Structures are given as structure tokens and as C-alpha cells.
Amino acid sequence: METRLADWIKGTTQGDSANDILRACVHCGFCNATCPTYQLLGDELDGPRGRIYQIKQVLEGTPATRNTQLHLDRCLTCRACETTCPSGVDYGHLVDIGRAVVESQVRRPLNERLLHWLLREVLTRRGLFGGALRIGRALRFALPRALHAGLGEHRAPGAWPRRTHARKVLLLNGCTQPALAPSIDAATARVLDAIGVQALVDARSGCCGAIRHHLHDQRGALQNARRNIDAWWPQLDSGAVEAIVINASGCTTMVREYAWLLREDPAYAARARRVSDATRDLAQFLGPQLPLLLRCVRPASITRIALQNPCTLQHGLKLKHDVEQLLSALGAQLLPVDEPHLCCGSAGTYSLLQPKLALELRARKLAHLLHAQPQMILSANIGCLLHLAAGTAVALRHWIEWIDELIVTS
């Protein structure tokens, strides 16, 4: 498409990136076909092509309004459009740039700013969040239904393996997952242990930064990124660990983004690139280890599985088939799921900020997941897991927990 960027952004890093992305778009409209919000709302303004147009308008000098902000807020950043786009438009980065510009031009009303601040400061602090969660679970009956999705239920994590191995990887010292579902990290460590890989967690690392990033706190997100790079660097640089392995695909996507986010930071650009390159989603890491894994599992008892492929996994990381292949090889019968490309509505903090659309998408996703009557639904991301679990009685687990059940301890 033709572009005429305004002088105030022309020639800047953001401006140049945005211009390159906009020029790749040929306005064909294929993206709308797989956009969840366009499917629900049927308005050009709520599809990727229209959002690109609105961002272009702002970058070309038309002041943004609350309305522009609304249509950008409604985007789940699921990036299904990127998978569909035949011209390779890098929508995710464009919408980041667009949102930041709009945020700088349009002041949100106080209640929104307060909610964003609260989510940023509570969710990303482990101690604070853990405490709030315990209170929330105890007072579940008194909370609005929209918040129930975020509460989950407590499951005992089980023992953390004590063996040491020559092969080592770093796990993310996540923010909400350890409090919400400590069993996921423990299961990850046990499965890795079974194949002779020791999982380390560096206490100085923490939230990947995605929450702040989505809640328009770019500076805070970059601080999270720098803190993690500092924490991981010694072990990574010395070769003590072979990879950074992350078991929440949303966080994997964010850490893989460090290279792009810090590309202009002379002190961190090179290390950010190394960190991003060394980061693997758990499925990606375990795939090549399948022969080792097959030696230490027993046949599965729960086999009728519906897999929910999180958007961050299939569109963000382009790892559409990795979990499927792993589970099938271990004896899962993966049931057909319609519209597998559509987001479940969780999308980070989206389910809390856009509850109406999120619940519509959840209902649609659950109908597809439950269609073939699975014994269990498996996901690869903590956000999707909790969001979906609040809408069904069928058991929902992280796929690594299903594999953990199969491990025969030697």
C-alpha cells in the first residue's frame, strides 16, 4: 500500500519499521477471514486489515481518538492474521507500534488506567499475586463471575526432582503460573528429569514482561526483559545450560521477542538476541528428545484428548504441530477440533478487559473442543487453560501434566 508517514514519526526506528510493514500489505483482506473479532463483529474496523488502516491513518498524521483505541483494544493479538497473510505482513509488531502511538495521544479514563495499573502491579509480582489469589479463592462466592476464570483451583504440585544431571536447562521463574498451577512447573521438571535433563530456576528472573507489554507499559516490559537477561546470562554464556525452556507458550513468545524489543539498546541488543535464540518452547525442546521419552513412559489410560493449540504456539511461534506430534507419539488419540486457528478469548489480560468478546469466543472454542466428547482437554498455556476451565466440567490440564502421569520412575 501507498504510505505517506507524518514528519514526527518518519525516519524514527518505529516509523521505519511501521513503514516497511505497511508497504508489505496489499490490502487483499484474506486476514479478515481468520480474525476472531471480525468473525464476531463483521466490521472492517474490527479486522486486521481495518486496524492496519487505522494505524496507518494515525501514523500519517490524523490524531487518534478513543474510537481508534477501542478497535485496537478489541484486537486479541492472536496473530492468526499473520498465519493467513500471503504477503508476510508483520502485524504483531505493527499493532505494538500503533498501540504505543495511540496510547501517547489518547488519555484513558481513570477507571481503565486504574485497572491496567492494578493488573500490571499485582499479576507480575509473585508474592503479591499469590496472596491475592489465596484470598480470592477463599472469597470466590463474593467475586463477580468475570473474575472466576482467573482463580482456578489448587492442585498439589508433587515433588520436585532432586537428581542432578550434566544436561541442564533454565526454566522461567514465572509470575502467575507458579501460584495458579504449581503442578505445571513441577511436572515439567519431572519429565525433564526422566530423560536426564536437570531443570534450574534462577530466583533473580521473573515475569517475562508480556503482561506489562500488553497493558501499554513498554518501559516496564523492557525492564522485565533486561532483568531476565541479566539473570540468565552467566549460565547461558558459560554453556552451563543448553537452553531456556518455557512451558507457557505466551511467555515463550515474549522471550523470543526480546531480540526485537531491545534491538536499539546498545547495552542489551546482542545478549537479547542470544537469549531469544536459546529460548525454546517446551514442546520444541522435547520433540527431538522423543526417543528418550518413549523409554520411560507407560501406556496412557486417558487417551481421548482434545488439544487446544494456543495462538502464541501456532501463530506466534509457528509451532502448530509440535505438541500434536509429541502427544500422538505417546499414545494420545487427538480428536478433531473445528476452527483450530481461532483464539479462545483468553489472550493475556484480554478476558478481564474485554469480557463480552472473550466469553463469546470461549463458548465457541469449548463447543468445538467438546464436540467429540474428550476425556480431557489439553493446552499449552496457563492463560488459555484457566479461561477455558471456568467454562466446562471436563478436566483441563497442561499437556506436560498428561505426560508426567505416564512417566515410570526408575
Next chain:
Amino acid sequence: MLLPEFDIDESRWSGVAEAPAPGRQLAVAQALRALLPADCVLSRDEELHPYECDGLAVFRQQPMLVVLPRTETEVRAVLLACRRLEVPVVARGAGTGLSGGAMPHAAGVVLSLARFDRILQIDPAARIARVQPGVRNLAVSEAAAAYGLFYAPDPSSQIACTIGGNVAENSGGVHCLKYGLTLHNVLGLRGCTIDGEPIELGGCALDAPGLDLLALSIGSEGLLLVVTEVILKLLPKPELAQVVMASFDDVGKAGEAVAAIIAAGIIPSGLEMMDRKATAAVEPFVRAGYDLAAEAILLAESDGTPDEVADEVRAMERVLQANGATAIAVSASEAERLRFWSGRKNAFPAAGRISPDYYCMDGTIPRNRLGHMLKAIERMEHKYGLKCMNVFHAGDGNLHPLILFDANRSGEWERADRFGADILELCVQLGGTITGEHGVGVEKLNSMCVQFSPAERAAFFSVKRAFDPPGLLNPGKCIPTLARCAEYGRMHVRHGQLPHPDLPRF
């Protein structure tokens, strides 16, 4: 020759860029808001701007208003109001069209049918689907797959384009050579006239009594009525499909081979041609395994029972060899068949990857003139200083030259535009037409002046007036005004000769 007397009528709304009178937007918006829920009427500049163009983004015009109704009752109410207030109405589906057919009118309303996205019924016994116009083309085949059926027309944009848009443009696709265009796969439709009157054309049977107004409506580019429901014909999915890929060292020979296949009585389910520039552009992205040394390749598909396919593939191989193919490969598996097609299917986007903008042309010529046309296009590349890669629905003589340009460089679009018009004029000279499946829209108005005589043009307007007396439905599209043709003729003096010396000049 007698000139038409209703010249003033036809040009009344033809200026799609003519701004509405002051205060008009507010008055019309108020009238429409009284009829529709609040989220169904868009009137702010920033909301209207993203609707300014369809898939052909070089033609842009911000509308006065956009309406997004959900029910037929709402559509009727909008049409009645627009009729009463004399407001032009431009219907829009997914906005994927490539001739600017859904480009808005400055003083008009864009009537989006995107929210009409329900498949109402699939009847496997009758092999029909009843759908709303905003249903995506591919969604029909996906829903029909459960019954072993499919909907045949498959334009390249089938993932996103809507059935309503397909009806408006009479869309085709790779498989239309064997299975026909939209026209041959729609049994009936329901719509509204500009008077808000419901109208049903055709039905569930193959023929309907009276004049065949259904055929007249398909491909009418939103000039006659607004479609609200469509009955589609579904076909059984063929058991097997195989693709023969043939290389040629000369584009002329490839063109002859296409004509020879059809002359041999074979109707492939797809017969496509790509020139060397096109294969070179797509191969790095899709790795389809194309012969990059070949001047042109042909992809010929056969479908049916395994026996039928085996026979037809052998017959096609014989014809291709006899016509000088330098190499022939036959897909051995479904995966390989899809790989052979992947390059063709991705040709347009691949153009988008090697060039900031591309202009996709659409014309037809007799099959045996393909070689002639390709050589002429090569001369035009030098004349206009722009590159052009060529992908053709060769079997039905439908050309899609892709002219590559950069819209940010001043003058390049104008050169691409003239390049395209030259190609279309040559199409007419060779005995072909100026559109194969994309429609005329706003893009090919000038070329219509080349294709049709003033009397024919006047006859088109008479048809439009019969359906839409006030001329409010998609005005300024598809049929050029007399004044426009005269102006175009004046600009296009060739060899000291006006192309249409019989037209009065202004």
C-alpha cells in the same frame, strides 16, 4: 446513429467523488439511526476511512456513511430510506474485489453485508446450499465436505471473499474451466430492489419460468439489486485429482499446447499457465519444484474416478508431448498435487513480496493467441519501464498479468494504469474481452468504451433503469457514461486516428 436521449440521467450520480451537500451527512445518518441499532451506522471520518477501498487499493473514495445491517428487514429499511432521500448505495461483501466494484460513493452509503454470515441450510439430497450473502466462499465447501460435496467456483481469494460478492462479479477460479463460473453454480437468489421490494429469482430447479432474470443479475456488480440470500449448487467431490506439469522453451508453444488440449476434446478441471518471470518469483517462497529454465509451464489437472483420471492424464501427456513440451511431471500423491498448485495459488502474494505494489489485470483472449499476447506484454514492459509477470487461467483464455510498481514513487501508478489499459485494448483487438472474472467496477470503465459501441452501452443503461429507475445502486460503476467514453477517446488518439470517430467530442 441515434444518440440516447437520457444522457442526463446516466450521468446524474456518475461522479463518485462528488461530495454531498453540507448537512446532508447528518440528516441521512439521523434517518438511518432511527432504523438501525446504534452500532450499525458509522459516520465519523476515522470509521469511514478504512472503508474507502476494496482489494484494489489504488482506487479510493471515502463514503458519506457506512451501514452494517443484520437482517433483511433492516436492509429493506435502509434501501427505502436511501430511495426516499436520494442517496447512492454501494453494497459490499468482504471487500476483496479487484476492480474497485465496492469502492464507495462520496455522497453515498456503503451497505456492508458482512454480518449476513450464516449458512441457512445444506440439503445433501438436493445437493444445494442456502446461504446468506456474507458467507465466505470457502466456508461453503468446508460445510459441504461433511456430505462429500463441494461448491465449485474457487477464486484465489476464496478464503475471504463472500458469496454475495461472487454473485456480483460472476467470479470464476481455477476450476471454472470444467465446472463453470458463479453463473453456472447458482440456482436462485433473493434480494431487494432499490424500492425495498423483496425479489426472488430462479429457485431450486434448474430452470424457472419467464425471463431468466437470475442470469441477468449474476455479474451485475451491484447495479440492479441487493442480494440477501443465495441458493448454490453443490457437486460431489471427485475421488481423485492429479496434476500434469509441463515445461516449454517458448511461450507460443505453450499457448498452442493449451489450444490443442481443448481441441482434443479434453476438459481438464484446471489448466493454468505461468511464464518464466512468475515461476522465478514464486519458487523461492513456495519451493513448488518448478522448472526455472522453462519459458512457460502449464499445470493441467484431471479429476474423477481413478480410471477416468488415468485415461485423461495419458491423453494430456500425449498432446503436450506432441506440442513440444520439454519436460513433463505428473503428481504422484495428494501432497505433490498441492505442492504443484501452491506456486500458482501464491502467485499474487509472491508479487507482493518482490514488489511493494502490483496491479492485477484481468482480460480474456482466444486460447491460441496466448503466445502473441505474452510477446506483446514484453514489448509493453519496455515501453512503460515496468515489470510484468504472467499467470493465466489458460484453459479459458483468462489472463492475469501482474504489473509490478511502487505506489510511493510518483508517476509509477499512472504508468501501470496505462500499461494495463493497453493490455485490455489488445485483448479486444485479438477478439477477447476486458474482464474474465474480476468485473468492470471503477477500474475498467474506460476499457468498456473500447469494448462496446454507444448503442450497446445505452442498452446496458436501459437494463439498469428497468431495475433501478433512480439510478442509486452502485452508480458510476460498470457502465461508462457517454461523456466519459468521449473523453477517453480524445485522450487516446492512435496513429492519428480517434478510436471511435462516431462519438461526439466535448
